[in-house]
Amino acid sequence: MSACILITEPIIQSVIDDLRTDYKVDVGKRGQFNTEQQLVDVIGDYDALLPMLSNPVTKNVIEAGEKLKIIANHAVGYNNIDLEAAQKAGVKVANTPDVLTESSADLAMGLLLSVARKIDSAQAYLRKGQFNGWEPLGFLGMELNRQTLGILGMGRIGTAVARRARAFGMNILYHNRSKVSAKIEQELNATYISPLKKLAQKSDILSLHCPLTDDTRHAIDATILKTLPDHAILINTSRGPVVDETALADALHNGVIGGAGLDVFEKEPDVHPRLLKAPNCVLTPHIASATTHTRKAIGELAANAIRGVLQGKPASEISNLLHL
Numbered sequence: 001m002s003a004c005i006l007i008t009e010p011i012i013q014s015v016i017d018d019l020r021t022d023y024k025v026d027v028g029k030r031g032q033f034n035t036e037q038q039l040v041d042v043i044g045d046y047d048a049l050l051p052m053l054s055n056p057v058t059k060n061v062i063e064a065g066e067k068l069k070i071i072a073n074h075a076v077g078y079n080n081i082d083l084e085a086a087q088k089a090g091v092k093v094a095n096t097p098d099v100l101t102e103s104s105a106d107l108a109m110g111l112l113l114s115v116a117r118k119i120d121s122a123q124a125y126l127r128k129g130q131f132n133g134w135e136p137l138g139f140l141g142m143e144l145n146r147q148t149l150g151i152l153g154m155g156r157i158g159t160a161v162a163r164r165a166r167a168f169g170m171n172i173l174y175h176n177r178s179k180v181s182a183k184i185e186q187e188l189n190a191t192y193i194s195p196l197k198k199l200a201q202k203s204d205i206l207s208l209h210c211p212l213t214d215d216t217r218h219a220i221d222a223t224i225l226k227t228l229p230d231h232a233i234l235i236n237t238s239r240g241p242v243v244d245e246t247a248l249a250d251a252l253h254n255g256v257i258g259g260a261g262l263d264v265f266e267k268e269p270d271v272h273p274r275l276l277k278a279p280n281c282v283l284t285p286h287i288a289s290a291t292t293h294t295r296k297a298i299g300e301l302a303a304n305a306i307r308g309v310l311q312g313k314p315a316s317e318i319s320n321l322l323h324l
């Protein structure tokens with residue numbers, strides 16, 4: 001009998017069709033597996049799970065997966081998976097690095113441009129019929145040329161954002177668990193700054209690209225927000241809980257910082273009600289990797305790891321397995 005795979009939500013169809021040539025594949029409906037219990041109830045039937053970042057693959061889920069051999073997350077981030085429980089149960093875990101780097105960096109720049117140049121609010125004004133002639137003092141924003149971009153998390157995506165920012169004439173500072181190679185520092189003219197508070201002090205824009213871990217949860221709190229210059233823009237395309245959303249809403253409403261562009265939220269899909277009303281704030285629904293090209297590549301990479309594990313390939317031959 002062929003192995004069974006659960007894909008928790010519809011993904012790019014060609015990826016599903018391709019897996020169906022060799023395996024039995026069930027595909028959940030949108031949002032069908034957003035709670036632990038919904039996964040616990042069915043996981044016992046499956047050899048492989050291809051979850052979304054919105055699915056909590058907890059210890060209970062993994063323990064209920066008696067036949068489970070691999071969890072291949074449809075995302076580069078994997079904070080929705082209990083890695084320790086997976087390791088204990090001998091279940092392999094994969095993510096999707098590299099393939100979403102460029103699309104995610106594009107979105108971070110898009111948010112930055114939108115906030116800095118007030119594109120979103122200017123459009124709303126025009127659509128409301130308020131544009132009644134060119135205004136010398138209308139919608140004055142921040143020019144990116146010569147501004148200092150602080151990057152928290154100088155991995156693949158942070159580096160790709162820095163490359164784009166260099167093309168816009170920005171100076172690059174970064175904070176990371178460790179320094180990046182001298183070659184990358186040289187290419188980007190990037191300077192390592194520690195601690196994070198010092199980076200905040202020097203950044204006109206602070207863009208977050210770190211994973212969510214115990215160390216980064218609420219890394220951007222009221223103190224860091226107060227440390228940023230009052231014109232500063234915060235961009236978050238990493239994970240919502242890296243920012244204390246209540247503190248950010250306060251900071252935006254009280255003019256502690258100048259604006260924010262957010263693609264991720266602390267309690268997705270809920271958005272802090274005061275953020276919805278905050279000035280100079282552009283909010284998107286976690287779409288950083290949402291291009292057809294990238295989502296196909298994400299699906300294929302996750303499917304590849306599933307194939308590899310189900311076919312018994314050595315872990316060293318499956319490029320996107322996490323080394324637990």
Ligand code: GLV
Nearest residue numbers: 074075076077289
């Ligand atoms: C998206 O947020 C991802 O982690 O791929």
